[in-house]
Amino acid sequence: MTGIGIDRSLRSALAAAAAARHLLVASDYDGVLSPIVSQPEDAVPDPASVAAIESAAALPNTSAAVVSGRALGDLSLRSGLSVDGPVTLIGSHGTESSSGFITEITDRHRALLARIVAEFDAIAADYPGVRVESKPISAALHVRNAAPADADSALLRAREGAAGWEGVEATEGKSVIELAVIKTSKGHALDALRARTGADAVIYLGDDVTDEKAFAHLGPADVSIKVGEGPTVATHRIPDTDAVATVLEFTLIQRRDTLR
Ligand SMILES: O=P(O)(O)OC[C@H]1O[C@H](O[C@H]2O[C@H](CO)[C@@H](O)[C@H](O)[C@H]2O)[C@H](O)[C@@H](O)[C@@H]1O
Numbered sequence: 016m017t018g019i020g021i022d023r024s025l026r027s028a029l030a031a032a033a034a035a036r037h038l039l040v041a042s043d044y045d046g047v048l049s050p051i052v053s054q055p056e057d058a059v060p061d062p063a064s065v066a067a068i069e070s071a072a073a074l075p076n077t078s079a080a081v082v083s084g085r086a087l088g089d090l091s092l093r094s095g096l097s098v099d100g101p102v103t104l105i106g107s108h109g110t111e112s113s114s115g116f117i118t119e120i121t122d123r124h125r126a127l128l129a130r131i132v133a134e135f136d137a138i139a140a141d142y143p144g145v146r147v148e149s150k151p152i153s154a155a156l157h158v159r160n161a162a163p164a165d166a167d168s169a170l171l172r173a174r175e176g177a178a179g180w181e182g183v184e185a186t187e188g189k190s191v192i193e194l195a196v197i198k199t200s201k202g203h204a205l206d207a208l209r210a211r212t213g214a215d216a217v218i219y220l221g222d223d224v225t226d227e228k229a230f231a232h233l234g235p236a237d238v239s240i241k242v243g244e245g246p247t248v249a250t251h252r253i254p255d256t257d258a259v260a261t262v263l264e265f266t267l268i269q270r271r272d273t274l275r
Pocket residue numbers: 043044045046050051052053054055056058082083084085086148155157159188189190191193223225
């Protein structure tokens with residue numbers, strides 16, 4: 016793998032990061048390791064990307080992580096990566112880690128989450144194809160499989176209703192609105208990972224709105240890579256999950272060369 020398919024500026028940024036004393040390779044899951052599909056439970060990762068991440072995590076002075084909006088257990092199940100394994104898994108948009116919740120969940124949080132789920136269930140019941148995903152600190156209203164007018168109405172009801180309740184944090188992503196009962200930030204999760212690993216360079220790949228918080232926490236020695244279309248603060252862009260595998264394999268080869 017020579018990095019064919021990724022542009023020269025990204026190749027040289029990856030090579031520079033791969034020469035760091037300690038490298039952290041971190042990636043989003045949906046839309047990055049796995050293509051976007053109709054049903055969340057059908058999201059299967061590209062085996063080449065997972066193999067490259069696992070191989071990176073096995074190298075000296077090199078750490079690897081997957082940072083996802085999915086619940087931690089679901090992320091482990093879909094990715095095939097163990098919660099206790101060498102690749103660190105972070106779920107719930109940076110709020111759940113393999114060592115437990117980063118923020119404590121109280122009875123008030125649980126009660127608010129139950130109200131959100133009930134509200135989402137009521138919305139979903141009115142629009143065929145709309146479904147609710149319930150997670151430890153949030154609920155997601157998925158509209159990908161609804162007729163366009165129904166999808167718009169369902170999202171509007173969520174925006175004008177529960178999204179405005181006190182203590183609720185709303186995030187919109189790919190055909191989804193998600194309401195969380197505690198503040199989430201993939202950026203803070205990356206900061207914590209950087210501090211824990213002592214990484215002096217971070218490579219992060221993401222495709223969605225919540226990944227922008229991660230990109231915003233990266234500095235000049237890091238490499239931020241947006242996957243697909245849409246506005247971004249990332250400094251590099253690649254088209255799809257095939258290119259993700261190319262980037263991860265190229266990074267692995269560069270890192271092995273550095274360590275040789
Ligand atoms: O942070 P990520 O790993 O990208 O997770 C973001 C959300 O991903 C999932 O939903 C998205 O992917 C589904 C499967 O491709 C797709 O059907 C859905 O339309 C997308 O919004 C997941 O279900 C959510 O919990 C994550 O927050």
